[in-house]
Amino acid sequence: MKSDITASLLQQIRNFLGNDLYDIYEEYPYPLIRINTDRLHETCRFLKEKLHFIYLNDVFGTDRFTSEDRFEVIYHLISLRDQQRFFLKVYVDEESPTLPTVTDIWKSANWNEREVYDMFGIRFHGHPDLRRMFLPEDFKYFPLRKEFPLLGVPGSLELPNTTPDHE
Amino acid sequence: MESDHITRKKPTFFKEHQEAIYKSLEDKHATVELDKSDPLSTRMILNMGPQHPATHGVLRILMELDGETITRCRLDTGYLHRGIEKMAENKTYQEFMPYTDRMDYLSPYSNNVAFCLAVERIAKIEIPEKASYIRMICSELSRISSHLLWLGTMIMDAGAISYFIWTFREREKIYDIFDEVAGHRFTVSHSRIGGVNNDFTPAAVEKIQKFIREFPKELQDWHKLLDRNRIFVDRNKGVGTINPEDAIAIGLTGPSLRGTGIAYDVRRFEPYLHYGEIDFEVPTRTEGDNLARYYCRMEEMSESIRIIEQCFQKMPEKGPVRIDDAKKAYPSKDEVYYSMEGLIHDFMMTDTGVCPPAGAESYHAIEAPKGELGFYIQSDGTGHPWRLKIKSPSFSNLQGLEPILDGEMVADTVVIIGGLDPVMGDSDK
Amino acid sequence: MSLDRVMGEGFFTTTIDALMKWGRSNAVWPMPMGLACCAIEMMAFAGPKYDAARFGSEVFRFSPRQSDVMIVAGWCTYKMSHAIRRVWDQMPDPKWCIAMGACASTGGMHRCYGVVQGVDNFLPVDVYISGCPPRPESVINAILKIQDKIREEQSLELDY
Numbered sequence: 001m002k003s004d005i006t007a008s009l010l011q012q013i014r015n016f017l018g019n020d021l022y023d024i025y026e027e028y029p030y031p032l033i034r035i036n037t038d039r040l041h042e043t044c045r046f047l048k049e050k051l052h053f054i055y056l057n058d059v060f061g062t063d064r065f066t067s068e069d070r071f072e073v074i075y076h077l078i079s080l081r082d083q084q085r086f087f088l089k090v091y092v093d094e095e096s097p098t099l100p101t102v103t104d105i106w107k108s109a110n111w112n113e114r115e116v117y118d119m120f121g122i123r124f125h126g127h128p129d130l131r132r133m134f135l136p137e138d139f140k141y142f143p144l145r146k147e148f149p150l151l152g153v154p155g156s157l158e159l160p161n162t163t164p165d166h167e
Numbered sequence: 168m169e170s171d172h173i174t175r176k177k178p179t180f181f182k183e184h185q186e187a188i189y190k191s192l193e194d195k196h197a198t199v200e201l202d203k204s205d206p207l208s209t210r211m212i213l214n215m216g217p218q219h220p221a222t223h224g225v226l227r228i229l230m231e232l233d234g235e236t237i238t239r240c241r242l243d244t245g246y247l248h249r250g251i252e253k254m255a256e257n258k259t260y261q262e263f264m265p266y267t268d269r270m271d272y273l274s275p276y277s278n279n280v281a282f283c284l285a286v287e288r289i290a291k292i293e294i295p296e297k298a299s300y301i302r303m304i305c306s307e308l309s310r311i312s313s314h315l316l317w318l319g320t321m322i323m324d325a326g327a328i329s330y331f332i333w334t335f336r337e338r339e340k341i342y343d344i345f346d347e348v349a350g351h352r353f354t355v356s357h358s359r360i361g362g363v364n365n366d367f368t369p370a371a372v373e374k375i376q377k378f379i380r381e382f383p384k385e386l387q388d389w390h391k392l393l394d395r396n397r398i399f400v401d402r403n404k405g406v407g408t409i410n411p412e413d414a415i416a417i418g419l420t421g422p423s424l425r426g427t428g429i430a431y432d433v434r435r436f437e438p439y440l441h442y443g444e445i446d447f448e449v450p451t452r453t454e455g456d457n458l459a460r461y462y463c464r465m466e467e468m469s470e471s472i473r474i475i476e477q478c479f480q481k482m483p484e485k486g487p488v489r490i491d492d493a494k495k496a497y498p499s500k501d502e503v504y505y506s507m508e509g510l511i512h513d514f515m516m517t518d519t520g521v522c523p524p525a526g527a528e529s530y531h532a533i534e535a536p537k538g539e540l541g542f543y544i545q546s547d548g549t550g551h552p553w554r555l556k557i558k559s560p561s562f563s564n565l566q567g568l569e570p571i572l573d574g575e576m577v578a579d580t581v582v583i584i585g586g587l588d589p590v591m592g593d594s595d596k
Numbered sequence: 597m598s599l600d601r602v603m604g605e606g607f608f609t610t611t612i613d614a615l616m617k618w619g620r621s622n623a624v625w626p627m628p629m630g631l632a633c634c635a636i637e638m639m640a641f642a643g644p645k646y647d648a649a650r651f652g653s654e655v656f657r658f659s660p661r662q663s664d665v666m667i668v669a670g671w672c673t674y675k676m677s678h679a680i681r682r683v684w685d686q687m688p689d690p691k692w693c694i695a696m697g698a699c700a701s702t703g704g705m706h707r708c709y710g711v712v713q714g715v716d717n718f719l720p721v722d723v724y725i726s727g728c729p730p731r732p733e734s735v736i737n738a739i740l741k742i743q744d745k746i747r748e749e750q751s752l753e754l755d756y
Contacts, residue, residue, distance in 0.1 A: 025528065143709055247670075342640070
């Protein structure tokens with residue numbers, strides 16, 4: 001029953017994307033596809049409007065630590081009508097890590113994209129308020145990149161002054 | 168005139184950060200701007216937190232006020248950010264389990280279960296039936312315990328201190344149960360990859376039975392006190408309203424989403440453990456305000472009691488609580504103490520642990536008390552996850568706070584935060 | 597000549613210093629700097645079962661101006677440390693500080709880039725509590741230690 005929906009869903013996406021659908025990950029417990037980065041925004045709109053994925057659950061990045069296509073960003077969507085999860089993956093290059101934003105499609109992408117920016121330094125074009133999510137703006141590193149040490153860079157975050165300020 | 172403006176002091180720490188967040192509110196220079204023509208209209212930026220008793224931790228909110236109405240607000244999170252996902256990449260799967268306790272520290276058992284299920288899915292481990300019932304019982308207990316704290320603190324924010332004491336009395340009973348089951352009051356780390364650590368002792372069963380016998384009466388008493396309480400209803404009805412379309416768009420989850428009428432519950436959406444075989448309701452309300460969230464959570468607590476009762480009926484009397492496969496789970500302590508192989512296996516489990524196949528990816532979500540809690544794991548074939556992403560419910564719910572607060576009165580802020588029930592340790596990762 | 601004879605029964609004499617210490621030590625009002633999981637145990641410490649009122653510490657003051665002892669409960673990040681230090685600076689003297697739990701004492705299990713490895717990097721801590729999180733009994737013990745410290749160390753001369 002459920003696999004029928006999944007199969008028809010994948011068929012529709014295949015028809016829509018054609019050769020821009022790079023990969024379908026069969027091992028994954030949910031449908032997970034990798035697409036051409038240039039068609040991301042268009043595909044997201046198609047998924048929301050035609051296939052009823054109105055609920056964006058999560059956006060997150062991964063550092064693959066390869067010389068080309070270093071980062072990947074994964075979009076996790078839910079269709080409440082079909083009781084279906086869907087995962088969409090794009091690769092991002094290290095040289096110019098930018099992606100088009102999807103905040104105009106799903107409002108909830110706002111914080112998630114800020115988190116990806118904070119952790120990996122991937123910028124989102126057209127994001128309304130791209131600030132760091134967790135770390136202060138003064139921090140110059142992106143901690144979830146693999147080259148960042150677990151204990152951080154000494155002195156990159158300041159400690160408070162321990163002599164009370166007389167003001 | 169300069170003297171009409173009370174200029175804001177220069178920030179003394181994380182200057183760029185402070186500037187950016189004020190800039191995001193488009194007000195860099197002043198906290199109070201007096202409009203000379205109308206002395207009553209006053210625009211003002213109010214900074215609330217990060218140290219504020221009603222923010223349930225260390226949330227910081229910057230609000231732009233027009234009189235007493237909030238016109239716009241920005242949230243500044245990350246005051247508890249410690250980089251849990253970075254730490255996960257440097258730990259084995261079993262080593263990382265105690266960290267999940269400290270994420271949503273109001274319901275640690277649910278987090279343990281979520282993480283173990285995610286690892287079990289990627290490493291293809293089946294757990295014994297008894298273990299899954301133990302996990303279900305304890306997850307529901309932790310759901311009750313989380314909602315109890317929400318009830319106590321939310322009503323305390325609304326002005327009634329005594330509720331906190333009553334709900335904490337019940338919470339202490341749940342702590343005692345966990346103390347008996349797992350050996351610690353609330354950061355239990357009881358669930359293991361491949362099962363649970365130990366079976367219920369007879370004393371623990373007795374304590375849980377006693378609790379589920381007595382708790383519905385307490386719940387009834389609280390309903391009696393609150394449902395028609397004029398102050399409580401006036402304080403919550405029509406406050407923090409959000410309609411279902413906006414709730415979906417902004418990505419609310421858990422009781423906050425169900426309070427708007429959308430019955431999205433992962434226990435029903437894709438049943439895990441044995442939730443498919445259990446008869447329970449998903450309480451929903453259509454109003455979408457704070458009172459609706461209150462009713463949802465209160466009904467969830469009584470549903471949890473029903474689930475625990477059914478689990479006890481279905482749970483097998485005897486049976487293993489952890490799979491007997493030394494490549495996938497810790498061997499039992501008997502084996503470790505009395506056989507050489509057991510000792511070696513225990514050492515190997517601690518040293519490398521479970522190794523999912525290289526390149527495998529997986530996602531598993533459960534319905535935590537706050538909403539959908541999911542773990543995405545990417546493996547590189549070693550005992551450490553290559554990437555572990557936590558989809559935390561508080562993060563999604565907090566994002567909804569910004570649109571919900573727009574247009575509300577500033578005095579209702581604390582009640583709305585209480586109603587959404589964020590936990591910063593969960594949200595800040 | 598003893599003062600008892602002059603004033604009648606029901607009086608005894610002491611030094612001002614001892615009286616101050618007695619008063620101070622039995623009304624240690626905590627400033628709960630609840631950050632993470634330990635905050636929940638701190639709430640249990642104030643709750644019905646462990647009842648901090650027995651030791652005069654039931655009044656949790658959320659305003660630093662009215663409190664005597666700051667309980668730092670939970671891991672402290674670099675971002676939060678500035679706020680904690682500011683609250684500490686706002687507390688009136690004499691003041692004491694409890695680092696509750698492993699994370700506040702040493703960084704504990706959170707040995708990572710975001711967490712200050714022990715709040716004693718920027719706060720003068722008087723009592724450390726072990727445990728992750730400590731049980732409420734340990735918090736009571738810490739309060740008693742603070743009381744001992746007040747009785748033994750703090751005196752009137754030190755105040756000005």
